[in-house]
Amino acid sequence: MPFEYFLMKYFFSLFFLCVLSFSIVQAHPMPNTDIAIRLDESFVTLEIRIPVPELVLALPESVRMRPGTILSDSRGIVEAYFKNHINVLSKSGAAQSINITSLSVSNSTDEFVGDYQELLLTAEVPVRDGFNPRDFLLDYDAVIHQVPNHFALVKITQDFNAGVFTGDKAVSVGAIRYDFSSELVPPLVVTVTDGGIFQGFYSMVTLGMNHILAGLDHILFLLTLLIVAPLAVKDGAWTLFCGFRYTVRRFLAISLAFTIGHSAALIFGAYDLLPVNRKIIEAAIAASILLTALHAIRPLFSRRETLVALSFGIIHGIAFSEVLISLRLTPLQKAISIFGFNLGIEFMQVIIMAIAFPVLLISRHKIYHSLRVVFASVTVIIACFWLIERVTGSTLLNILKN
Amino acid sequence: MKKALIILGVVVAISIGGYALYRSFFSNTSYGSVNVNIGALDEKAVSEMCKGASGHARIVCLAGELKKTLVDETLAKLQLSYSVADAQRWSNFPPAGYNNRVGLTLDKFTKEQLVIVKAILKEATGTAANEGYDEIEQILNADDFLKANVPGDNAGFSSGNFHIAFIGTPSDTGTWQLYFGGHHLAVSNTYKDGKLIGATPSFRGVEPFGSFTQNGRENNPMKQEQETFAAMLGALDENEQKTAMLGQTFTDIIAGPQKDKNFPSAPSGIRVGNLSREKQALVVKAIETYVGDIDDADSRVIMEKYKNESADTYIAYSGTTGLNTVNDYVRIDGPSVWIEISMQRAASWNGVHPHTVWRDKNTDYGGNLK
Numbered sequence: 136m137p138f139e140y141f142l143m144k145y146f147f148s149l150f151f152l153c154v155l156s157f158s159i160v161q162a163h164p165m166p167n168t169d170i171a172i173r174l175d176e177s178f179v180t181l182e183i184r185i186p187v188p189e190l191v192l193a194l195p196e197s198v199r200m201r202p203g204t205i206l207s208d209s210r211g212i213v214e215a216y217f218k219n220h221i222n223v224l225s226k227s228g229a230a231q232s233i234n235i236t237s238l239s240v241s242n243s244t245d246e247f248v249g250d251y252q253e254l255l256l257t258a259e260v261p262v263r264d265g266f267n268p269r270d271f272l273l274d275y276d277a278v279i280h281q282v283p284n285h286f287a288l289v290k291i292t293q294d295f296n297a298g299v300f301t302g303d304k305a306v307s308v309g310a311i312r313y314d315f316s317s318e319l320v321p322p323l324v325v326t327v328t329d330g331g332i333f334q335g336f337y338s339m340v341t342l343g344m345n346h347i348l349a350g351l352d353h354i355l356f357l358l359t360l361l362i363v364a365p366l367a368v369k370d371g372a373w374t375l376f377c378g379f380r381y382t383v384r385r386f387l388a389i390s391l392a393f394t395i396g397h398s399a400a401l402i403f404g405a406y407d408l409l410p411v412n413r414k415i416i417e418a419a420i421a422a423s424i425l426l427t428a429l430h431a432i433r434p435l436f437s438r439r440e441t442l443v444a445l446s447f448g449i450i451h452g453i454a455f456s457e458v459l460i461s462l463r464l465t466p467l468q469k470a471i472s473i474f475g476f477n478l479g480i481e482f483m484q485v486i487i488m489a490i491a492f493p494v495l496l497i498s499r500h501k502i503y504h505s506l507r508v509v510f511a512s513v514t515v516i517i518a519c520f521w522l523i524e525r526v527t528g529s530t531l532l533n534i535l536k537n
Numbered sequence: 538m539k540k541a542l543i544i545l546g547v548v549v550a551i552s553i554g555g556y557a558l559y560r561s562f563f564s565n566t567s568y569g570s571v572n573v574n575i576g577a578l579d580e581k582a583v584s585e586m587c588k589g590a591s592g593h594a595r596i597v598c599l600a601g602e603l604k605k606t607l608v609d610e611t612l613a614k615l616q617l618s619y620s621v622a623d624a625q626r627w628s629n630f631p632p633a634g635y636n637n638r639v640g641l642t643l644d645k646f647t648k649e650q651l652v653i654v655k656a657i658l659k660e661a662t663g664t665a666a667n668e669g670y671d672e673i674e675q676i677l678n679a680d681d682f683l684k685a686n687v688p689g690d691n692a693g694f695s696s697g698n699f700h701i702a703f704i705g706t707p708s709d710t711g712t713w714q715l716y717f718g719g720h721h722l723a724v725s726n727t728y729k730d731g732k733l734i735g736a737t738p739s740f741r742g743v744e745p746f747g748s749f750t751q752n753g754r755e756n757n758p759m760k761q762e763q764e765t766f767a768a769m770l771g772a773l774d775e776n777e778q779k780t781a782m783l784g785q786t787f788t789d790i791i792a793g794p795q796k797d798k799n800f801p802s803a804p805s806g807i808r809v810g811n812l813s814r815e816k817q818a819l820v821v822k823a824i825e826t827y828v829g830d831i832d833d834a835d836s837r838v839i840m841e842k843y844k845n846e847s848a849d850t851y852i853a854y855s856g857t858t859g860l861n862t863v864n865d866y867v868r869i870d871g872p873s874v875w876i877e878i879s880m881q882r883a884a885s886w887n888g889v890h891p892h893t894v895w896r897d898k899n900t901d902y903g904g905n906l907k
Contacts, residue, residue, distance in 0.1 A: 193786075282785065284788060284791050285788065
């Protein structure tokens, strides 16, 4: 009984975790400017997001009147404006050259302001002698010089040597504000501690572990794949437990195939050798979970399970590699990252499997049939949610509402 | 197989239903949505309470009566020890934008307790129509209006979500502050040894801006601020307007929440002492729409001070002088007084809406802010 009890509890918490993960809403204050800094060996990259309604107040009257066409009609004016208002200086005060590499406008939404347009500007500062990318001055006053209640929040969003790789691990540097006593916008000192290459490696292992732990889809996929490991097919339906050695053999074969698949895809993907379309891959993962779950209810591809695990491994691996591909790393950093990231993924997978394996032994009892079907059905539903959400790019609630 | 499909279908249907139910449940329970309708509370219940006492003495007495009715747990939230850091925890945002306010929310009180809260607010604030208590009541009504009329709102609108706190123990001796605030409202009255020593920061804003019906009455709490300030700016001649005009654009006030002492080192705009008597009187009238928000006796004392300093007070604006267009902004900057009005894009309703603050450079938080 304790096993079944545990399982039921487990399924329910799993299900609610899924539902919860849909409901996380990002809180955002009144739209200010966001400056994300990415540090690497050769560049300091600034990604600046500015709400267009605030930006146009600082631009010439002619631009202000037509905020919708800010880039198609007035790109030159906008670029010239930013050249005047973004400066990066070394600690000794030497101005660095800045290249604006991209400029685009997208739609954004805010709980209090509603929908508004946002300008995204990317600028690169090449790292030259005498400029320390871990200790410099950001002399920035776009919008703020004209709209003194406006401010810019500055964050480091990527920095290998400090173990920062993703947005949610971003390190806040501070805010750029208008100083009313001096009537100036003082430059912000950007100082980042250097953790060295081991900090980078260690963080990559943690990132890999968290990626599995947070990415419920991978755990669910793995469990659904393994739930039929102790079983065989008879008359087009699943049997009960077929022996300990049989189970171990199938368990290892499926896990290994999945691991080989995603490891290979991770390596190729991280070196940009695989075509990646985030939307398609995410949808494909949902589809793979759906298929596997249906398979767990009634066998669909019982003879080719290893092959299926391998190919699904490749899909999941491409998704893993996306985390790495977005980072601009040196070859050494990349190699370390792939190794560390994969190590983290493996480690977490082994833990999950170790927990899952004893549960499979319930398949000696008849109750396993219903447990399997309930678990697989719940997974089917969750996978359907994911598939719908990922294909449409909208949350399920919004879809239901409309 | 057929049976399995039917079962699957049922499970899917139940799950989707459950999911939708869960989501709606989830979004509705994030913040309270109680309409306390403070205006409709019958004050007869407190007319015999603390009889004979007035002003600060009555506030202290009423606070004591309110505290008597609370259990330890709620009392601990209402009654804090005096701390400027806690006093700084106010905001113009609804709960979804700022959830760090101190005190108890109104939805935690019974009707009997709410009447006492109402009596405390009335005693601490001005009696004029659309000022003082009446203005506060309408700002609360505005939140109930938004809750009722903004579909799918999850910002935490509702009069039940406004906070009251005693920061320091209400007493004839020692320092304490009465805090009352929420979306678009902050009342911060600091008392020392029975006397009001600070009436600021005092934030007022409202959305919807313009007349609206809610909780059985017409509401337009900030109309007279807009009209009085527009009249003050409109009276300036062309040259005076040019001097008063700021070069910068303001999409919000600059001395808002958590922006204490955020004043320019030197005033901008036009010096009130250089204006004609009539125009000076309009400036005084404009200041009165804020100082009049506190009880009449204290308000007279503070107005006397601001009048004496009015010659060295500056007025400045940006945008249009009508205070009816997005990014219209006006400021009164004196040796002590600081008032800002920013007309901004509507967040949840139509048109524009004001964010305004009255601060005192010397007596914000009773002058206890280091």
